[in-house]
Amino acid sequence: MDLLTAILLGIVEGVTEFLPVSSTGHLILAGSLLGVQDKGTATFDIVIQLGAILAVVVLYWQRFWSVAKGLAGGQARSIAFVRNIALGFLPSAVVGLIVYKAVKRLLESPTTVAVALIVGGIAILAIERMVKRVRVESVETMPATTALVIGIVQCLSMIPGVSRSGATIMGALTLGVDRQAAAEFSFFLAVPTMLAASGYDLYKTGAALGEGDWLAIAVGFVVSFLVAIAVIRWFVAVISRHGFAPFAWYRIVVGAVALIALHH
Incomplete structure (x- = not known):
């Protein structure tokens, strides 16, 4: 993979x-379009997500620091925060170990996406x-x-094209979680989830x-980090005003165009 392609995929x-x-x-569709679909690309696709995850740590460092101090002091809210992230992460950690090889094969299928x-x-x-209440x-x-x-719903995102953030946010909404809280839980849950996925794949x-x-x-990694910094706050502002429907229509259009292009 040349550096220009790596930059373009980092932006994506x-x-x-x-x-x-x-x-x-x-990333799979872009890789297919750029002609870089191979087994090494699957690892690239997984690991560069850590760059975007680092953006969450940087943007929410005060929240994480507050939780860390609260844990040291035995505060109930901080304990609940860590407990909820751990419970959300656990199902994907277990299922991911079981279906790792099957997921890697799916990462080579643009039609599935x-x-x-x-x-x-x-x-x-x-x-x-x-969802109203x-x-x-x-x-x-x-x-x-x-x-x-x-966390159980997040396991659906192991199918390429489902979307980890989409699965967790929509799952949260159906369970009565506020839009912004659902988005933030998805952001925070991404940290241990993608650290584990990337670490296991590199192993x-x-x-x-x-x-x-x-x-x-x-x-x-570096490009995805810089771009994600800008996107996260924009995303929270958009869903607060317009909800998730614009992203749903975008998915449908891109999916349809991709199917036509792949089978033309």
């Missing part, structure tokens, strides 16, 4: 990681119409069972990567 990752449109799906984009877009529109307004006040169920494939592969990953 940074823009799409926290939007409910599937960053992995977009296109179909999942369309189906997911329709699901978002349906959920947006159904809000019972949870922050990550700290989320019941443990709600966090666990959202499995790192020895086979060459110097050029590591350089491409480093470039994609």
Whole structure:
């Protein structure tokens, strides 16, 4: 993979990681378009997501620091925050270990992505119409069972094109979580989830990567971090005003165009 391609894919990752449109799906479609679909690309797609995840740590460092201080002091809110993130992470950690090889194969299928984009877009529109009642307004006040169920729903995002953020946010909304709280829980949940996914993938494939592969990953990581910094706050502002419907229609259009292009 040349550096220009790594930069372009880093931009795609940074823009799409926290939007409910599937960053992995977009990376697969973009990689197919750029002619870089191979087994090494699957590892690149997974690992550069850490750059976008680092953006969450930077933007919300005060929140994380406050939680850390609260844990040291035994504060109930901080304990609830960590408990909920852990419960949300647990299902994907277990399922991911079981279906790792199957997921890697799916990462080579642009058609799977296109179909999942369309189906997911329709699901978002349906959920947006159904969900009205809000019972949870922050990550700290989320019941443990709600966090666990959202974590189970997150497992659907192992299918490329479903979207990790889309699955967790829509799952949260159906359980009565406020829009902004749902988005923030998805952001925070991404940190342990993608750290684990990237670490496990590098453990499995790192020895086979060459110097050029590591350089491409480093470039994609930095670019995705810088772009994600700008996108996260924009995303929270958009959903507060317009909800998730614009992203649903975008998914449907992109999925349809991709299907036509792939099978023309």
